[in-house]
Amino acid sequence: MPSQSLFVAVAGNIGAGKSSLTSMLSTHFGWNPYYESVENNPYLDDFYKDMSRWSFNLQVYFLSNRFKYHKKMVESPRPVIQDRSIYEDAEIFARNLHDIGKMDDRDYENYVELYHIMTEYLKPPTLMIYLRASVDTLLKQISRRGRSFEQGIQREYLEQLNHHYESWIGRYSLGALLTIKSDDIDFVNHESDFERVVGLVREKLRSAGVTA
Secondary structure, X not given: OOHHHOEEEEEXXXXXXXXXXXXXXXXXXXXXXXXXXXXXXXXXXXXXXXXXXXXXXXXXXXXXHHHHHHHHHHOOOOOEEEEOOHHXXXXXXXXXXXXXXXXOHHHHHHHHHHHHHHHOOOOOOOEEEEEEXXXXXXXXXXXXXXXXXXXXXXXXXXXHHHHXXXXXXXXXXXXXXXXXXXXXXXXXXXXXXXXHHHHHHHHHHHHOOOOO
């Protein structure tokens, strides 16, 4: 596989360290980074105040944006890395909102049908990196970065998301998968930890027949 077709995605719960790892790996390898749209999201504030009212709007917004960027990434002449994949929208967040009664059956079925139609046309990532983190780690990192709309997120909500992440990762078969336990590693503040991550990424890509 030529280097320009390289597509790496970084998955993980809220506060797992996806954006930091995306930024650091993009700098290290010279990959083009694509980040989750948070700051300009017109629904996030309202969603965290009233999930039932805004869940469908929020999920469609995320799905639309990630479809657009996923298409750009697979068509890019340069290697790319993405902060959160389109698959997490349906497999984790929309599924959880439906499970906890914050998205009704009609909206959820409509959303899932749209998701399946859209993803049929998408080439999956060469490598999916999953940052596995405990809820304690997630809460600590959410508090540290200080986004106002995230400060009211409850432990129970993060636990539910973690459950869905583990279920999804257990079924993931679209390409190579690398799971990193971020409770045990601080790749942001310790260079040796980051080098360890780089080594794991290189090894996983090599086993998939790709040179980073």
